[in-house]
Amino acid sequence: MNDSLRQLSHGPNTTPIAVRPAVQPMRQQGGRLYGIELLARRAAAREGEGAGPVLSLLHEPVDWMQLDVTMLREAASHALTQTRPTLVFVNLSEATAANPLTRDRYLTAAEGCAAALPPGRLVVEINENLTASVGDLDALIAALRERNMAVAMDDFHASAECWRKVRANWDCIKIDCARLSLDEAQRALRDLTEHPNPDCSPVLIAEAVATDAVREAMFAAGAYAVQGWISGPPRFLEGG
8 A cells, every 4th residue: 555545634734544545346237347446445443344434424634635646646556557457436526626726736746647557547536516617627627638537427416516517528427326316316317328418428337326126227227337335345455
């Protein structure tokens, strides 16, 4: 593990938090691996406890800029060393993306990060909560693509704001089954499939899928892959 992950929360006005990278798979129908998401998780207190809760659920201040850059580099490193190459997804926090200063610092740090990878192998997830115009989103997406990365809209939950942001030029849209009923998630997938953005054809992934029934319903409605506890909880990277 990159030692900087353990130090990422040390700094002005931050609380020391031990963090480790964990992975969760995304699978196509039939079980074929489509990609993995690299997640920042609180380090387990004891061996065998598994990956801890997501950082955004912790009520401690975190240096999100440092976390985002460190996780991006971890994701790029992991993508380079995979024995079976697959897409690697990693989050860009709302806190970093919403601030022009930290966003520019992130983009500077991202220069060359994925240069040794095939285009689009590294996928940056941008949360739908980010307050931005479609034009601003397209500019950020273009900047990340210039750095050899693909871009996903994370946590789509069919609100009017989500539908507005769908008009941006996404490579992937992740539908949040934790925030939608089964009927709502199916309807969203069908609408995204039947009324696509004329400027792009994003891959549709259903996330937070917890049961076989939901998984099969998502595939039937048009999901290309699913992610969630149906494949097991996030697992720490070996050696992480």
